[in-house]
Amino acid sequence: MxxxxxxxxxxxxxxxxxxxxxxxxxxxxxxxxxxLFIANALPGEEIDxxxxxxxAHYGFARVLAVKKASPDRVEGVERVYxxxxxxxxAQLSYPxxxxxxxxxxxxxxxxxxxxxxxxxxxxADQQIxxxxxxxxxxxxxxxxxxxxxxxxxxxxxxxxxxxxIQAPQIDATIKAIRDLLREFGVPAxxxxxxxxxxxxxxxxxxxxxxxQMVVLVSKQRHLPHEIELIEAIAALPxxxxxxxxxxxxxTNVILGAQxxxxxGQPYIEDExxxxxxxxxxxxxxxxxxxxxxxLYKTAIDAADLQPDDVVVDAYSGIGTIGISVAExxxxxxxxxxxxxxxxxxxxxxxxxxxxNLEFTVGKAEEVMPTWAEQQVKMDVLFxxxxxxxxxxxxxxxxxxxxxxxxxxxxxxxxxxxxxLRLLVDGGYNAKTVQPVDMFPLTNHVETVVLxxxxxx
Numbered sequence: 001m002x003x004x005x006x007x008x009x010x011x012x013x014x015x016x017x018x019x020x021x022x023x024x025x026x027x028x029x030x031x032x033x034x035x036l037f038i039a040n041a042l043p044g045e046e047i048d049x050x051x052x053x054x055x056a057h058y059g060f061a062r063v064l065a066v067k068k069a070s071p072d073r074v075e076g077v078e079r080v081y082x083x084x085x086x087x088x089x090a091q092l093s094y095p096x097x098x099x100x101x102x103x104x105x106x107x108x109x110x111x112x113x114x115x116x117x118x119x120x121x122x123x124a125d126q127q128i129x130x131x132x133x134x135x136x137x138x139x140x141x142x143x144x145x146x147x148x149x150x151x152x153x154x155x156x157x158x159x160x161x162x163x164x165i166q167a168p169q170i171d172a173t174i175k176a177i178r179d180l181l182r183e184f185g186v187p188a189x190x191x192x193x194x195x196x197x198x199x200x201x202x203x204x205x206x207x208x209x210x211x212q213m214v215v216l217v218s219k220q221r222h223l224p225h226e227i228e229l230i231e232a233i234a235a236l237p238x239x240x241x242x243x244x245x246x247x248x249x250x251t252n253v254i255l256g257a258q259x260x261x262x263x264g265q266p267y268i269e270d271e272x273x274x275x276x277x278x279x280x281x282x283x284x285x286x287x288x289x290x291x292x293x294x295l296y297k298t299a300i301d302a303a304d305l306q307p308d309d310v311v312v313d314a315y316s317g318i319g320t321i322g323i324s325v326a327e328x329x330x331x332x333x334x335x336x337x338x339x340x341x342x343x344x345x346x347x348x349x350x351x352x353x354x355x356n357l358e359f360t361v362g363k364a365e366e367v368m369p370t371w372a373e374q375q376v377k378m379d380v381l382f383x384x385x386x387x388x389x390x391x392x393x394x395x396x397x398x399x400x401x402x403x404x405x406x407x408x409x410x411x412x413x414x415x416x417x418x419x420l421r422l423l424v425d426g427g428y429n430a431k432t433v434q435p436v437d438m439f440p441l442t443n444h445v446e447t448v449v450l451x452x453x454x455x456x
Contacts, residue, residue: 006034006054006055006056006059007031007032007034008031008034008036008051008054008059009051009054010051010052010053010054011050011051011052012050012051013048013049013050013051013064014029014031014048014049014051014061015046015047015048015049015067016029016030016031016036016046016047016049017029017044017045017046017047018038018041018042018043018044018045018046018047019043020043021042021043021100022037023104023443024037024088024443025039025088025089025092025443026038026039026041027039027040027041027042027043027045027047029041029047029049029061034057034058034059035058035059036049036051036058036059036060036061037058037059037060037061038060038061038062038063039062039063039082039088040063040082040091041063041066042069042070042072042073042091042092043070044068044070045066045068045069045070045073046066046067046068047063047064047065047066047067048063048064048065048067049061049062049063049064050062050064072092072093072095072096073091073092073093074090074091074092074093077090077091078164080158080160081164081441083151083152083158084149084150084151084152084158084160085152086149086163086164086165086441086442087164087165087441087442088441088442088443089441089442089443090164090441094123094127094440097437097440097441098120098121098123098437099120099121101121101435101437101443101445102118102119102120102121102435104413104445105118105413105417105433105435105445105447106118108413108414108416108417109417109420109433111417112417112418112420112421113421114417114420114421114424114430116420116430116431116432116433116449117431117432117433118432118433118435119432119433119434119435120435121435121436121437121445122291122294122295122298122434122435122436122437123437123440124288124290124291124437124438124440125290126290126440127440127441128164128165128440128441129164129165129166129167129168130165130167130287130288130289130290130291130440131163131165131166131167131170131287131288132167132170132204132205132206132207132270132285132287132288132289133170133202133203133204133205133285133287134163134166134170134171134174134201134202134203135200135201135202135254136148136149136163136174136200136201136202136203137149137150137157137199137200138178138181138188138189138198138199138200138201139157139188139189139190139191140187140188140190140196141157141159144182145178145181145182145186145187145188145198146159146178146188147159147160147161147174147175147177147178147201148160149163155191161174161175161178164441165439165440165441165442167205167207169205169210169212169237169238170203170205170212172237173203173212173214173236173237173238173239174201174203176233176236177201177214177216177233177236178201180229180232180233181198181229184224184225184228184229184232185224185225186198186223186224186225186229187224189219194219194250195219196219197218197219197220197223197224198216198217198218198219198223199217199218199219199247199254200215200217200254201214201215201216201217202214202215202217202245202254202255202281203215204268204279204281204285205238205268206268206269206270206271206279207270207289207290208270208271208289209268209269209270209271210238211238211240211241211268211269211270212236212238212239212240212241212268213239213240213241213242213243213267213268213279213281214233214239214241214242214243215242215243215244215245215255215259215281216242216243216244216245217245217247217254217255217256218244218245218246218247219247219248220246220248221244221246221260222244223244226244226262230242230262230263233263234263234264239263239264240264240265240268241261241263241264241265241266241267241268242261242262242263242264243259243260243261243262243266243281244259244260244262245258245259245281246258246259246260255281255282259281259282266280266281267279267280267344270285270289272289272292272293272296272320272324273293273296273297273324275323275324275348275352276348276351276352277318277319277320277323277348277351278318278344278347278348278351279318279344280318280340280344282338282340283317283318283338283340283341283344284317284318284338284341285317285318285320286320286438287438287439288438288439291436291437291438292320292438294436295409295436295438295446295448296320296321296324298434298436298448299321299382299407299409299448300324300325300328302407302434302448302450303325303380303382303405303407303450304405305325305328305329305380306329306379307328307329307330308329308330308379309328309329309330309379309380310329310330310331310333310377310378310379310380311325311329311331311332311333311378311379311380311381311382312332312333312334312335312371312378312380312381312382312403313325313332313333313334313335313382314335314364314367314368314381314382314383314384314385314394315335315336315364315383315384315385315386316334316335316336316341316345317336317338317341317345317384318341318344318345318348319334319344319345319346319348319349319357321382321384321409322334322345322349322357322382323345323348323349323352323354323357325382326349326352326354326356326357327354329356329380330356331356331357331358332356332357332358333357333358333360333376333378334357334358334359334360335360335362335364335367335368336359336360336361337361337362337363337364339361342359342361345357345359346359364383364385364394365390365391365393365394365397366393368393368394368397368398368401369393369396369397369400371397371401372397372400372401375401376401378401378403379403379404379405380403380404380405380406380407381398381401381403381405381406381407382407382409383406383407383408383409384409384410384411385410385415386411387411387412387415388412388415389410389412389415389416389418389419390415390419392422395419395422395423395426398423398426399423399426399427402427402453403453404452404453405450405451405452405453406423406428406450406451407448407449407450407451408420408447408448408449408451409446409447409448410446410447410448410449411438411444411446413435413445413447416433416447416449420449420451423451424451427453427454428451428452428453428454429451429452429454430449430450430451430452431450432449432450433447433448433449434447434448434449435447436448
């Protein structure tokens with residue numbers, strides 16, 4: 001079989017017009033139907049490029065010059081934000097970003113032949129400084145301890161103190177801790193030799209309360225100059241909790257299983273839709289507070305909840321959705337696999353004076369089939385799964401239980417449309433998909449879909 005010959009070679013220069021923008025926010029130029037993927041290139045732009053990598057079916061290039069710029073291009077974006085993947089859409093105007101995200105959902109629905117209406121993307125009032133959580137690696141560069149972010153698809157650390165999309169208060173805390181680690185001579189972790197001490201700094205912040213939690217991820221249980229270091233960090237603005245997380249493994253997983261509270265309380269507090277929540281170090285909590293309120297309100301309004309409804313909140317985490325709807329319905333049944341998150345959810349229900357929530361620890365795809373066999377009553381099912389979407393077992397159990405409504409909140413439109421196809425084939429219909437921009441300047445988009453059972 002003859003080897004396919006690409007029409008371009010590595011280090012070859014060329015010129016062309018960008019025809020498309022991929023989901024990863026890469027511009028596309030085709031050379032004899034052979035696609036070149038190019039970062040920081042927008043549709044309609046005429047550019048000069050240099051080919052950097054060639055495969056049999058596609059290649060990569062980088063921009064040498066923009067000869068004709070898109071009217072949607074934003075100038076003056078610092079290159080580091082594109083290199084690191086922090087803000088891959090920062091060079092695209094915000095209205096164009098919202099249209100791009102809407103179009104991504106339209107394209108994916110077309111692939112599975114679902115003729116649903118995709119509403120305009122709900123935008124964010126604040127496009128920078130919105131993240132309430134940061135996980136920043138700590139490394140030594142040229143003999144100096146640095147914090148920053150990895151260059152895309154590498155472990156080359158780019159030193160950085162302004163992360164653009166993180167809350168500026170979080171950036172200030174990380175910078176201050178970096179300086180304290182230098183001052184006290186605490187060694188940064190070295191991946192190559194599995195030596196050193198501090199691997200990551202994690203900071204969470206409650207937007208409504210201004211409370212910050214600092215988590216120092218360490219290769220060893222105790223830090224050099226620990227007492228003095230913790231006292232100095234505790235004196236920083238907004239810090240109410242400091243935790244040392246112990247991660248001795250040679251792994252890319254950031255947090256270890258063991259942690260130790262060394263200052264303050266083991267949680268921070270925040271508010272969503274008028275309810276209070278305690279958030280611990282390893283609990284899942286949406287990173288964009290204001291857009292989460294828009295997302296949840298969209299989902300709750302779509303559900304049209306009634307006082308006699310029994311609601312199931314699968315993948316319930318610390319109970320944010322279930323607690324937000326509990327006062328509107330008869331009962332909320334929560335399913336969550338992480339025991340610590342369930343403990344948080346129970347505490348949060350008590351914190352808000354709610355008594356009509358029931359909690360089950362387990363995998364949603366294992367609990368739902370059991371409930372299907374037991375013919376558990378279920379009027380509305382909320383699902384907010386991880387990026388991998390719903391498992392076949394979960395879908396099968398849902399079709400057996402037959403809730404009247406399913407409200408699907410998705411962080412990955414590719415798995416969303418796969419699951420929608422299965423649910424539609426199983427007897428549900430949907431009319432509209434509502435994208436919500438939870439992560440401005442990035443290529444990610446969340447969606448909300450209401451599905452209703454079709455009586456046959």
